[in-house]
Amino acid sequence: AGNRTFTMLKPDAVEKGHIGAILDQINASGFRIVAMKLTQMTTADAETFYAVHKERPFFGELVEFMTRGPIVAAILEKENAVEDFRTLIGATNPEDAAEGTIRKKYAASVGENAVHGSDSDENAAIEGAFHFAGREMF
Ligand code: CMP
Numbered sequence: 564a565g566n567r568t569f570t571m572l573k574p575d576a577v578e579k580g581h582i583g584a585i586l587d588q589i590n591a592s593g594f595r596i597v598a599m600k601l602t603q604m605t606t607a608d609a610e611t612f613y614a615v616h617k618e619r620p621f622f623g624e625l626v627e628f629m630t631r632g633p634i635v636a637a638i639l640e641k642e643n644a645v646e647d648f649r650t651l652i653g654a655t656n657p658e659d660a661a662e663g664t665i666r667k668k669y670a671a672s673v674g675e676n677a678v679h680g681s682d683s684d685e686n687a688a689i690e691g692a693f694h695f696a697g698r699e700m701f
Pocket residue numbers: 616621624625655673674675676678679680
C-alpha cells in the first residue's frame with residue numbers, strides 16, 4: 564500500500580548501463596514497482612511531458628536529451644512515495660546532491676541527471692498516466 568510516484572531512468576543512465584544498479588537501490592529503499600517499461604520518447608512526447616518548462620532557456624536541450632535514446636519509465640509505490648523518492652534521488656544538480664543519492668552516484672550534470680522523480684502527488688498521477696495504460700499498472 565501507500566501512494567505512488569513516477570520515475571524515468573533517463574537516456575544517460577541507460578547508455579551507461581546503470582539500469583540494474585538504480586533499480587536495485589530503488590527496491591532496497593522500499594519502493595514497489597507498479598508499472599515499468601523500456602521506451603523512447605518522441606519529440607512531441609517530450610514537449611508535452613515537459614510543457615511546464617517550455618519557456619525555460621534549457622527547454623530545447625532538455626527535449627533533445629530526453630529523446631536521444633531509450634528510458635526506463637516506472638510507477639513506484641511506498642508510504643510517502645513522492646517525498647521519499649526525491650530524497651533518494653537527491654538534488655536536481657548532482658553537485659548539490661547528498662552523498663549516497665542516485666544523482667550523486669550516477670548523474671553527470673544538472674541537465675543529464677540520470678533520473679526523474681515527480682514533484683507532487685498530482686503530477687505523479689499525470690506523469691504515470693502519460694506513459695502507462697491502466698492495464699499496465701499492477
Ligand atoms: P527533472 O526535474 O527530472 O525535470 C526537469 C529537468 O530539466 C530536470 O530534471 C533537468 O534534467 C532539467 N534541467 C533543470 N534545470 C536545468 C538547467 N539549468 N540546465 C539544463 N537542464 C536543466
